[in-house]
Amino acid sequence: MSETPVLQIRSLKTYFYTKNGVVKAVDGVDLDVGKGRITALVGGSGSGKSMLSMSVMNLVEKPGRIIDGQVWLNGRDLRTLSEKELKDVRGKEIAMIFQEPTSAMNPVLKVKNHLFEAVHTHDKKLRMRDKLDEFRDVLLRVGLGNPDKILESYPFELSGGMCQRVMVAMGIVTNASVLIADEPTSSLDLTTQAAILEELLRLKDAGMAIVLITHDLGVVAQTADDMYVIKDGKVIESGPVCDVFASPQQAYTKFLMEPIALLR
Numbered sequence: 001m002s003e004t005p006v007l008q009i010r011s012l013k014t015y016f017y018t019k020n021g022v023v024k025a026v027d028g029v030d031l032d033v034g035k036g037r038i039t040a041l042v043g044g045s046g047s048g049k050s051m052l053s054m055s056v057m058n059l060v061e062k063p064g065r066i067i068d069g070q071v072w073l074n075g076r077d078l079r080t081l082s083e084k085e086l087k088d089v090r091g092k093e094i095a096m097i098f099q100e101p102t103s104a105m106n107p108v109l110k111v112k113n114h115l116f117e118a119v120h121t122h123d124k125k126l127r128m129r130d131k132l133d134e135f136r137d138v139l140l141r142v143g144l145g146n147p148d149k150i151l152e153s154y155p156f157e158l159s160g161g162m163c164q165r166v167m168v169a170m171g172i173v174t175n176a177s178v179l180i181a182d183e184p185t186s187s188l189d190l191t192t193q194a195a196i197l198e199e200l201l202r203l204k205d206a207g208m209a210i211v212l213i214t215h216d217l218g219v220v221a222q223t224a225d226d227m228y229v230i231k232d233g234k235v236i237e238s239g240p241v242c243d244v245f246a247s248p249q250q251a252y253t254k255f256l257m258e259p260i261a262l263l264r
């Protein structure tokens with residue numbers, strides 16, 4: 001990676017203090033995310049991928065707590081910002097597509113209002129009617145046909161996969177410099193999955209830095225430039241995707257790659 005990374009994470013630690021002891025969800029992670037690149041975070045269930053991204057957004061809830069580290073975004077350490085300043089950063093400079101779209105969406109807001117909120121929070125002069133054409137176009141690009149009907153729908157009127165695509169559309173319209181996508185294609189059929197991945201590649205080509213969290217090494221091979229393998233809250237292997245695939249160093253990385261090796 002030649003340019004200075006847009007997002008640099010250093011020594012980040014997020015622990016959960018439970019009655020059964022301390023869970024080290026993120027345990028001293030260093031990570032660089034470059035402009036115009038897709039950086040994949042891979043690892044098994046419970047390895048700490050989601051908590052790492054929630055920590056970047058400073059959205060960790062009790063009993064979890066970020067206990068150490070820095071999160072540099074465009075030269076500012078987000079960990080030193082006030083909650084008010086962070087609100088401004090979220091959605092404008094760094095956007096996130098959550099793993100659980102139905103719980104991340106407001107049940108009383110129509111899709112058009114979700115999309116509008118994603119842009120209006122940071123530009124109060126915008127008017128809904130001026131954005132509707134763009135919203136229709138983005139909905140079509142994420143595989144949601146009949147966009148006029150979708151714009152007028154409430155989340156409960158849509159399937160989980162449709163909500164997931166609305167979340168992707170919200171990530172796209174923000175035009176943030178970093179987009180964190182947590183399993184953005186997990187509950188989608190293969191055709192829709194391909195459309196979303198295509199869209200992520202288009203955003204990357206437009207200069208966005210994308211963090212792609214996934215279990216699916218096939219998706220990583222198709223789309224990502226760099227990858228980090230996470231286990232027990234730690235980065236155990238990282239590098240350009242082609243290097244890690246060509247010569248994985250850790251037994252755990254080889255284990256994650258086994259399903260792909262079988263397909264070759």
Ligand SMILES: Nc1ncnc2c1ncn2[C@@H]1O[C@H](COP(=O)(O)OP(=O)(O)OP(=O)(O)O)[C@@H](O)[C@H]1O
Pocket residue numbers: 016018023024025043044045046047048049050051052062063064215
């Ligand atoms: N509220 C909580 N209380 C206690 N431990 C938690 C809590 N939330 C997450 N953890 C723990 O943090 C660790 C990391 O979880 P995380 O959700 O980041 O994993 P993940 O890699 O994203 O998994 P998945 O792929 O299944 O989403 C796990 O050990 C999990 O049990």
